[in-house]
Amino acid sequence: MEFKFHQVLRGCIEDGLRGVVGERGMKALLFRIENGQFIDNPEDFHRDLCLIFGEGAAFFEKVVIKELFRRLGIEYEERGDFDFATYVNYAKELFTAKSKETALASAKWKLMNSLVKS
Numbered sequence: 001m002e003f004k005f006h007q008v009l010r011g012c013i014e015d016g017l018r019g020v021v022g023e024r025g026m027k028a029l030l031f032r033i034e035n036g037q038f039i040d041n042p043e044d045f046h047r048d049l050c051l052i053f054g055e056g057a058a059f060f061e062k063v064v065i066k067e068l069f070r071r072l073g074i075e076y077e078e079r080g081d082f083d084f085a086t087y088v089n090y091a092k093e094l095f096t097a098k099s100k101e102t103a104l105a106s107a108k109w110k111l112m113n114s115l116v117k118s
Contacts, residue, residue: 004095004099005091005092005095005096006040008068008071008072008095009068009088009091009092011071012064012065012067012068012071013030013045013064014026014030015067016060016063016064016066016067017029017030017060017063017064019063020059020060020063029052032048032052033045033048033049033052042084042085042088042089043085045084046061046084046085049061058082058084061082061084062078062082064084065084065087065088065091068087068088068091069087069091072091072094072095072098074091074094
């Protein structure tokens with residue numbers, strides 16, 4: 001589950017940046033901020049974007065968050081001060097809960113099928 005969320009988040013970061021600055025710009029930005037760990041720590045991603053863009057980093061972060069929420073089927077609604085890490089952690093919690101629900105439903109389905117066949 002954890003790995004899958006990180007794949008989705010990374011794809012959203014790449015697509016969000018690519019949509020704003022193009023393929024070369026996205027690659028240059030990720031090269032500049034890539035330390036291999038920013039997916040695990042959204043605060044690091046935020047910090048690195050702020051070092052490059054200052055207050056303009058929020059624009060890129062919102063693009064990424066909107067794409068992340070869209071892919072996960074979560075309605076995006078900005079509330080109060082925007083905080084990238086808070087939105088990522090919220091999406092991760094919802095993703096994990098949804099994954100657990102799906103796994104539980106699948107297990108129940110398999111159990112019901114095995115009981116019906118008996």
